Amino acid sequence: MKKVVLAYSGGLDTSCCVAWLQDRGFEVITYTADLGQGINFAQLKKKAKRCGVKKAYIVDLKDRFLNDFVFPALKAGAIYEAKYPLATALGRPLIAEGLVAIAHKENAQYIAHGCTGKGNDQVRLEVSVAALDKRLKVVAPLREWELKTRDDEIKYAWAHNIQVEATKKSPYSTDLNLWGRSIECGVLEDPANAPPPDIYKLTKDPQKCPNKPLYLTIGFSKGIPVRLNGKDSKAVSLINRLNKLAGGCGVGRIDMVENRLVGIKSREIYEAPAATVLYLAHQELESLILDKESAQFKKQVAEKYAQLVYNGLWHTPLKAALDKFIDQTQIRLKGVIDLKLYKGNCVCVGRRSPCSLYKKSLATYDKGDKFDQSAANGFIKIWGLPYQK
Ligand code: ARG
Secondary structure, eight states: OEEEEEEOOSSHHHHHHHHHHHHTTEEEEEEEEESSSOOOHHHHHHHHHHTTOSEEEEEEOHHHIIIIIIHHHHHHTOOBTTTBOOHHHHHHHHHHHHHHHHHHHHTOSEEEOOOOTTSSHHHHHHHHHHHHOTTOEEEOHHHHOSOOSHHHHHHHHHHTTOOOOOSOOOSOEEEEETTEEEEESGGGGSTTSOOOGGGOSSSOOGGGSOSSOEEEEEEEETTEEEEETTEEOOHHHHHHHHHHHHHTTTOOEEEEEEEOTTSOEEEEEEEOHHHHHHHHHHHHHHHHHSOHHHHHHHHHHHHHHHHHHHTTOOSSHHHHHHHHHHHHHHTTOOEEEEEEEETTEEEEEEEEOTTOOOOHHHHOSSTTOOOOTHHHHHHHHHHTGGGOO
């Protein structure tokens, strides 16, 4: 029998995928990666079993997600098109790794997913799967089947004895993990429309936030956040806590029109409270510690790194090489950043590091100045030499 491992969320799309694949003679094994989207393991397993799935894998990958995917991107400073902290994009190569591992374990020749033919996610999953094992064949039911609307899918589910929740589903397509939430479709498809207030789940409306600022301190070691408000914290709890704290201050709402890999522009809303705070804090720490040439060159690397992640090129030699460069720049990246969060805003109000390159004796305009101002004269003559008339 043909065996397929299906990336399964338990939603309508992937539930229909189960039935569709079974109709085509596949034995379906489902695979769900827990990246912090708040799944109820028991319920999801039950759901899969009700669709006639014999094996339903649910794997907790929260730690791996943060340590091996999110933090490398944070150290890189990777933000797509200057706005998107890449939560969804960073999850896909990890899910692909999981799918391949289960396929090997179960001796399955096929992998399936519930991505459409218009998005980035299909590319990310399939490029990674092929980079890990090109013998695995991919089936993408949503690119093939005749189910055009949500109603078509519901009818199909009923006809196949799949129970779908009676609750009216929101008109939005969303994706959630520890690093953020992505929201698209519905009225958001017109970039002229302001986002309706009810789309947000992780962030409070800035106007309704407390009238007092919230102060936070974040401690870094080797470019990775390891302390929150002076207390050592493991990755998952640090990010969870920061999402709550920053989200409660309305920090981390992003509204953008982005260029998809498949050639179309799309309007997206993101909520990324922890990511927003940590990118700012990390960058502020780098401003203190990196030398000028490294700092400026690293900006170019950040841009490229974000494009690689966005475009599904995680499992590639260039990405691996850039990681080595980035890690080299992070060796001395330790210190503490103080932040002030207030009604949707987050600013740095203090920076401290034992590895700081900032020299007060050179910068000061007060007494104790060690800068040799007389040397400036000759420097300027030579610097401006090519342009003299
Ligand atoms: N546009 C984002 C990306 O390509 C988010 C996609 C989110 N997926 C979703 N089902 N809403 O990474």
